[in-house]
Amino acid sequence: MINSISPLDADNSGILVFKDLHKRFGDIAVLKGVSGKLVPGQISAFVGPNGAGKTTLFQLLTGELKPDRGSATLNGQNILGSSPYRLAGRGIGKLFQDVRAFPNLSILDNVIVAIVARQSYRDKPFDFGLVRNGRSQVLAKKAREYLSRVGFDANEEALAKNLSWGNQKLLALARLLAGEFRCVFLDEPIAGISTLMANRMVPLIRELAEAGVAVALIEHEITFVESLANDVIVMNEGVVIDSGSASEVLSHAETREICLGL
Ligand SMILES: Nc1ncnc2c1ncn2[C@@H]1O[C@H](COP(=O)(O)OP(=O)(O)O)[C@@H](O)[C@H]1O
Ligand SMILES: [Mg+2]
Numbered sequence: 001m002i003n004s005i006s007p008l009d010a011d012n013s014g015i016l017v018f019k020d021l022h023k024r025f026g027d028i029a030v031l032k033g034v035s036g037k038l039v040p041g042q043i044s045a046f047v048g049p050n051g052a053g054k055t056t057l058f059q060l061l062t063g064e065l066k067p068d069r070g071s072a073t074l075n076g077q078n079i080l081g082s083s084p085y086r087l088a089g090r091g092i093g094k095l096f097q098d099v100r101a102f103p104n105l106s107i108l109d110n111v112i113v114a115i116v117a118r119q120s121y122r123d124k125p126f127d128f129g130l131v132r133n134g135r136s137q138v139l140a141k142k143a144r145e146y147l148s149r150v151g152f153d154a155n156e157e158a159l160a161k162n163l164s165w166g167n168q169k170l171l172a173l174a175r176l177l178a179g180e181f182r183c184v185f186l187d188e189p190i191a192g193i194s195t196l197m198a199n200r201m202v203p204l205i206r207e208l209a210e211a212g213v214a215v216a217l218i219e220h221e222i223t224f225v226e227s228l229a230n231d232v233i234v235m236n237e238g239v240v241i242d243s244g245s246a247s248e249v250l251s252h253a254e255t256r257e258i259c260l261g262l
Helices: 054-061 083-090 107-120 128-133 138-150 167-177 195-210 222-228 248-251 254-262
Strands: 015-023 026-040 043-047 069-074 092-095 184-187 216-218 231-236 239-245
Touching: 015 043, 026 054, 026 069, 026 184, 026 216, 026 239, 043 054, 043 184, 043 195, 043 222, 054 184, 054 216, 083 092, 083 184, 092 167, 092 239, 107 138, 107 167, 138 254, 167 195, 195 216, 195 222, 222 248, 248 254
Parallel strands: 043 216, 043 231, 092 184, 184 216
Antiparallel strands: 015 026, 015 069, 231 239
16 A cells, blocks of 8 residues: 555665755646655656646756755755856756757757866856867867767757757766766656667666766656665655666555556
8 A cells, every 4th residue: 555655765875855846837846745866876757647747846856946845955055046057066967858059059068068167166157258269179089988888879060959859968977077067856757758769878877877877867657666766765746656676666556556567
């Protein structure tokens, strides 16, 4: 029975710990007391039907939105109320449904931006001039390394806006690697891409975790969740209703019904 399962144990052993997060939009309570943690080297998959509040939770933890109530800390320090930019400087990266590359920059420059941003956002505002003037061979070489790690084979001088959706996602992943974050949020990274592209991305997500990054993933495709996640958090209507390993949560009839309609 799902009701007998205790809530996530939100102690202080995770790098990122959140407790009792609440968020409403007007009359609608979208999050009603969500707690959990992200652990270095682990992939935590957030699953549940559309409207469960998964994206809203990620937006609270990456500085896009502020909660009405609750707490969230990174290594014991509060993160709520900080801008996405500040949080990136503190090691929190994201790949959201809207992948947000710079459309009028080339592939290579987009990755260079991510490298320069990592070097600059820790203490001063980001300066685009640094990218244009600073396109040294050193930066270009580093950027190419990230592109080759994700298996990017399109022309590096093509503009980001002309890429296929799958290649935009790969580019976003290359930029995420270039950010060298400690904790990353991936909101449906493989939704809407070909199986070929998805099969390229899955091992890269695993590699991020193997490198010690705490990975939070929203994913609907249950086979990917089973192959990737160390921990599955099932959300429905703004609360966590189940958590555990993929096989554990899928052994619960109510979770299967809510997540898979089975
Ligand atoms: N900016 C917003 N303003 C109003 N309602 C929102 C906003 N963002 C999300 N919602 C609502 O919050 C609920 C949860 O959305 P979301 O967090 O996107 O769920 P999920 O990612 O699990 O599908 C939905 O009912 C959605 O319509
Ligand atoms: Mg969503």
